[in-house]
Amino acid sequence: MAKTLTQEFVKGLWAEIPPFRLVLGLCPILAVSKTVENAVGMGIAVIFVLVCSNILVAALRKIIPSKVRIACFIIVIATFVIVVELLMQAYTYPLFLKLGIFIPLIVVNCIPLGRAEAFAYKNGIAASAADGLGLGIGYAMSLTVLSSIREVFGNGTFLGATVFGPSFQPFKFMVEAPGAFVCLGLMLCIMNAMGKK
Amino acid sequence: MREMIKMVVVLTVLCSFSGGLLAALRDGTKERIEVQQLEFIKGPAIRKILEGASNDPIKDRFKIKIGETEKTFFVGLFDGKANTVVYEASGKGFGGDIGMMIGVNLADDKIAGVGVTTHSETPGIGAKAQTDPKFAKQFKGLMLTEEVKVKADGGKIDAMSGATVTSKGVTAAVTEAGKFYKEIKPQLAEKAKSFQK
Numbered sequence: 001m002a003k004t005l006t007q008e009f010v011k012g013l014w015a016e017i018p019p020f021r022l023v024l025g026l027c028p029i030l031a032v033s034k035t036v037e038n039a040v041g042m043g044i045a046v047i048f049v050l051v052c053s054n055i056l057v058a059a060l061r062k063i064i065p066s067k068v069r070i071a072c073f074i075i076v077i078a079t080f081v082i083v084v085e086l087l088m089q090a091y092t093y094p095l096f097l098k099l100g101i102f103i104p105l106i107v108v109n110c111i112p113l114g115r116a117e118a119f120a121y122k123n124g125i126a127a128s129a130a131d132g133l134g135l136g137i138g139y140a141m142s143l144t145v146l147s148s149i150r151e152v153f154g155n156g157t158f159l160g161a162t163v164f165g166p167s168f169q170p171f172k173f174m175v176e177a178p179g180a181f182v183c184l185g186l187m188l189c190i191m192n193a194m195g196k197k
Numbered sequence: 198m199r200e201m202i203k204m205v206v207v208l209t210v211l212c213s214f215s216g217g218l219l220a221a222l223r224d225g226t227k228e229r230i231e232v233q234q235l236e237f238i239k240g241p242a243i244r245k246i247l248e249g250a251s252n253d254p255i256k257d258r259f260k261i262k263i264g265e266t267e268k269t270f271f272v273g274l275f276d277g278k279a280n281t282v283v284y285e286a287s288g289k290g291f292g293g294d295i296g297m298m299i300g301v302n303l304a305d306d307k308i309a310g311v312g313v314t315t316h317s318e319t320p321g322i323g324a325k326a327q328t329d330p331k332f333a334k335q336f337k338g339l340m341l342t343e344e345v346k347v348k349a350d351g352g353k354i355d356a357m358s359g360a361t362v363t364s365k366g367v368t369a370a371v372t373e374a375g376k377f378y379k380e381i382k383p384q385l386a387e388k389a390k391s392f393q394k
Contacts, residue, residue: 060211065204072211079215083222090226093233 005130012134019142019184020191024110028102029143030180036159039147041095043140045084045103046111047133052080053112054132057120064121073116078107111139142187149183150174239298242312243283246300247273254283257392261384263377270385272392273300273309279392280304282385285314286377288370291362292317295326299374301341303386306378311336311371316363323363332357332364341375 016022019029025046032042053076057064064072085103088096096103106112115135120128151157154174156164173179235255247254250273257272257279273281283300295316300309313327326332335354339345345368346352349361356364378385 063207065200065207067200068204068208071208075208075211075215079219082219086219086222086226086230089233090229093230093237097237 005126008127008130009134012131012136012138013141014138016135017138017142017191018111018135019139019146020188022111022114023188024114025139026184028105028109029146030177030184032099032102033143033147033150033180034175035151035155036144036147037095038098039143040140041088041092042099042102043136043143045088045099046106046109046139047136048084049077049080049106050112050115050136050139051129051132052083053077054115054120054128055125056080057116058123058125058128061121069121070113070117073113073121074107077112077116081106111135146180146183146187150179154179239285239314242298242314243271243300245312246283246298246310247271247281250274250281251277252392259388259392261381261388263381270388271298272389274392279389281309282389283309284374286370286374288366288368288373290316290318290326290366291323291360292319295363295366295370297367297370297374299341299371301374301378303382303389306340306342308336308339308341308371311367313367318360318363323357323360325357325360326363326367329357332367336371341371341378343375345371345375 012018018024019026028042032038053073056076057073060072060076081104084106085096088099088103115128115132119131123131148158151159152163153171154176156162156168156170171179174183240255243254252272252274254271254273257274258269259272260267260269268284271283272279273283275281280303281300282303283298286297286299288295288297293316295318296314298312298314300311301307302309311333313333316324316327318324318326332355336345339353344352345354347354347356347361347364347368349356350365352368354364354368
C-alpha cells in the first residue's frame with residue numbers, strides 16, 4: 001500500500017477535512033453548530049458511526065456484490081446510527097432531545113456513505129479504520145470550531161459559561177440560520193486562501 | 198444466476214444480522230430509556246405540580262389498567278400523607294395533541310396543578326401554555342370533578358391572548374381527566390395509600 005496508516009489518518013484532519021475540503025455533511029453542520037455542546041455530541045456520534053461502518057464495510061468488501069453495494073452500505077450505516085441513537089436515549093437523554101432528527105439523519109449524511117464507497121470498499125480494515133477515525137475527528141473539529149464562533153459571538157457563552165461581561169450585546173445573527181451560512185462561507189474562504197500558497 | 202443468488206443471500210444475511218442486533222440492543226436499553234423519558238419530559242411538570250412533596254414522585258409510581266390502556270400515576274407525599282396523585286391527559290391543540298400532567302388532591306378532589314409536557318403549538322403564542330406560569334396557575338384549586346372551561350364558554354379560565362384554541366385544548370384535557378378521575382377514584386385512593394410511610 002502506498003500510503004501509511006498515519007497518512008490515512010492525518011489527511012482527514014486537514015487535506016480532506018469533511019465539511020471544508022469535501023464539502024460533505026453540510027446539513028447537520030449548519031443546524032447543530034448553534035452551541036458547542038451539541039456540536040461535540042454530534043461529532044462523537046459521527047466518529048463512532050464512521051469508524052464502525054468503515055471497518056465493517058472493509059471487512060465485508062470481498063463478500064458484498066458490487067451491484068448491491070450501496071444497499072449493503074446503507075444497512076451497515078443505518079444499523080450503527082440506530083445503535084448510537086438508542087445509546088444516546090438511554091444515557092444522555094437531554095443531548096438526544098437537542099440533536100433530535102439530526103442523529104437519524106447521519107444515515108443519509110454523505111460522509112459515511114461517501115467513505116464506504118470511496119475508501120472502505122477498496123481498502124483494508126486497518127486503513128479504513130484510520131480513514132474513518134481521521135475524517136470523523138476532522139468533522140468533529142470543524143463542528144466544534146464553527147459552533148465555538150457562533151456560540152461565543154451569538155450568545156456570549158462557551159459551553160454554557162459566560163465569556164464576556166454583562167455589557168456584551170449578543171450578536172443574535174450568528175445563532176440564526178443565515179449566521180451559520182455566512183460563518184461557514186468565511187471559514188471555507190480562509191481555508192481555501194491558506195491552501196493556495 | 199449465481200450472482201443473483203449471492204446478492205440475495207448477502208443482503209438477507211446482512212439484514213437479519215442487523216435486525217437481530219438492534220432488537221437485542223432495544224430490549225437491553227428499553228427500561229433505561231423509559232426512565233430517562235420520565236425524568237426529562239414528564240419529570241419537570243410532575244415535580245412542579247408536586248412541589249414540596251417529601252418523596253420522589255417519579256420513583257413512587259404505579260400503573261392501573263383501564264380497558265385496553267395502562268396509565269401511570271405518580272404519588273406525592275405531603276405531611277406524610279399520600280394524598281396527591283399526578284397523571285397524564287391530552288387534549289387537541291392548534292398544532293396537534295397537547296400532552297399534560299394533571300395533579301389532583303384525593304381528599305377534596307381539587308386540582309393541585311397542571312403542566313404541559315409535549316405540544317406542537319405556535320412558539321411565543323400557544324407554546325406559552327407550557328412556559329407561562331400564570332396560565333397554569335389558574336387551574337389550581339378548581340374542582341376536577343366539574344367541567345373546566347375558558348371564560349368565553351362561561352368558565353373561570355382566562356384564555357391566553359391569541360391562543361384560544363390552545364387554551365380550550367388545555368381545558369378540554371383537564372375536563373377529560375376529571376371524567377376519568379371520577380371513574381377510578383376508589384382504585385386510585387387505595388393504591389396511593391400503599392405509598393404512605
